[in-house]
Amino acid sequence: MAHAYLCVGIDTECDKGAGWRCERPLSYAGILEGVAGRLQPLFRQHRAKATYLLSPEVMRDEASVEALRRLDGDHELGTHLHGEFAEPGRYEPDVTAVFQRDYAPDVERQKLVDTTDLFIRAFGHQPRSFRAGRFGIGPNTVGILESLGYVVESSVTPFMDWSSSGAPGLAFPNAPTQPYRPDPASPGDVGDADLLEVPVTIRRRWVNALPVVGAHVDPAWLRPTRSRASTLVRIAQAEIAEARARDPERPVILNAMLHNVEIVAGKSPYAATEDAACRILDNLGGLLAFARREGIPVIGLGDVPEVLAA
Ligand SMILES: [Zn+2]
Numbered sequence: 001m002a003h004a005y006l007c008v009g010i011d012t013e014c015d016k017g018a019g020w021r022c023e024r025p026l027s028y029a030g031i032l033e034g035v036a037g038r039l040q041p042l043f044r045q046h047r048a049k050a051t052y053l054l055s056p057e058v059m060r061d062e063a064s065v066e067a068l069r070r071l072d073g074d075h076e077l078g079t080h081l082h083g084e085f086a087e088p089g090r091y092e093p094d095v096t097a098v099f100q101r102d103y104a105p106d107v108e109r110q111k112l113v114d115t116t117d118l119f120i121r122a123f124g125h126q127p128r129s130f131r132a133g134r135f136g137i138g139p140n141t142v143g144i145l146e147s148l149g150y151v152v153e154s155s156v157t158p159f160m161d162w163s164s165s166g167a168p169g170l171a172f173p174n175a176p177t178q179p180y181r182p183d184p185a186s187p188g189d190v191g192d193a194d195l196l197e198v199p200v201t202i203r204r205r206w207v208n209a210l211p212v213v214g215a216h217v218d219p220a221w222l223r224p225t226r227s228r229a230s231t232l233v234r235i236a237q238a239e240i241a242e243a244r245a246r247d248p249e250r251p252v253i254l255n256a257m258l259h260n261v262e263i264v265a266g267k268s269p270y271a272a273t274e275d276a277a278c279r280i281l282d283n284l285g286g287l288l289a290f291a292r293r294e295g296i297p298v299i300g301l302g303d304v305p306e307v308l309a310a
Contacts, residue, residue, distance in 0.1 A: 004240045004252040005307055006291045006298045007198065008048070008284070009131060009154050010039065011080050012260040013055040013096075015267040020095050023267075026057060030261035030268075031064040036071065038263050038281060044073035046288035048298030052260070053080035053131045053154075056090070059118040069123065076300030078129030078152075079115050086111035099167045101138020109144045116148050128302030131155050131257075135200075136167060142184040142193050152301045154255065156188055156199040159208065159219040175199055178243050179253050179304055196305050201239055201255045222256040222287075225270050229286020232256070236290065251307055254296075256287060 015023040015030050035052060043050045054077060058064045068077060082096040083103060088110055100108050119127045130145055132155040145153055161171035172188035179198045183191025201222035208214040221227070222235050236254050243252040261267040263281045271277035291298050299307065 001244060002247075002249050002251045004254065004294075004296045005304070006048075006236070006254045006256065006287075006296050007051060007301050007304065008043075008256045008258070008288075008298065009051045009053055009078075009129070009200075009301055010035075010258055010260050011055070011131060011133075012052045012058055013080065013082065014057045014061075015264075016261055016269075017266055018269055018272070020269055022093065022095065024092070026061070026092060028058065028061050028064045030259075030264050031058060031061075032067050034260045034264045034267070036067045039260065040071050040073060040075065042281065042285055042288065043075065043298070046285070046292050046298070047074075048288050048291065049074040049076060049300050049303075050298075051076045051078055051129060051301045053078045053129065054119065055080045055082045055085060055133065056115045056118055057082070057085040059115075059122045060085075065122045076129065076302050077119070077123055078127045078131075078301060079119050080131050080133060081111060081115050082133035083108075083111045087114040090114075096133055097166065099134050099136030099138075099162075099170060100132050100141065101136050101167075101170065105140045108138070108140055112141075112144050112148060128152055129154060129300070134165070134167070135160070135162065136170060137187050139185045142182055142187050142195060142197075146184075146193065146195050150195055151305050152196050152198050153182070153187065154198045154200065154301055156182070156197050158188075158199050158202045159204050160202065161215075172199075177201060177203065177239060178250070179308060196308070198253060198255050198301055198304050200257050201235065203235055203239060222254060224256070224258055224280050224283035224287060225262055227283060229283050229290070232283060232287045233290045236287070251310075253304055253307070255301070256284075258284065
């Protein structure tokens, strides 16, 4: 039986608060305390590798870049685009609301170039992995990412439909839950792209199969924000079992997600208090402990192509 692996992709951005409002002036406790002080020590304790996907504003903040350069222990840095913070036409939004698929193709390309250049200037190497802000990829995203040297894309959210969040048609009803070569024009479908799509681990609930009602209940995400460790473990086990039943020889990839700002009090809508922030961190710790117990290596998103090729 093939091995299972876990990735944890962390969307890493400036401090936000209730309603996802950006703090003014922009602030970065979610990096200095969140990533450096809480997340990375937790990953190190579990001998696990985190993937921090960095939004442009983080890479423009010197103290954040310095803290990220100094992170102790294994980790991967990649990029995450909230287009408001990228050139051309960058500005400080109240709320990061844009879906990058809604930019003209050339503007989307320039914003991805700006983000990638910021990364290379800050860290001296090419980023391997990418996730769109608000999961907002479109028909041009994969081609642009390939031309910029990325090997992994991780914005596909199987079974989700973001129409009611302001993105009509942004939906992934048929996306595989295991990594695949996407169709560049329709990244939620299988195709022949060079880069690998590593979808967020999301599973349908039985209730999702019901007519009408089913469409109003979110499927189950491998996401520590609101799920206790025991629930995360059940989701992980179910995905491993189903993927192995489909193909016993192929390694199984689990892909959990969260935001850096969720684990610092008052910096996201998910955790107004220290208690709430610690609960999310504990949920994540429980998932990492499960992986360690079960001998499931926690790897970077950018490591997935090699694991699958081996
Ligand atoms: Zn984001």
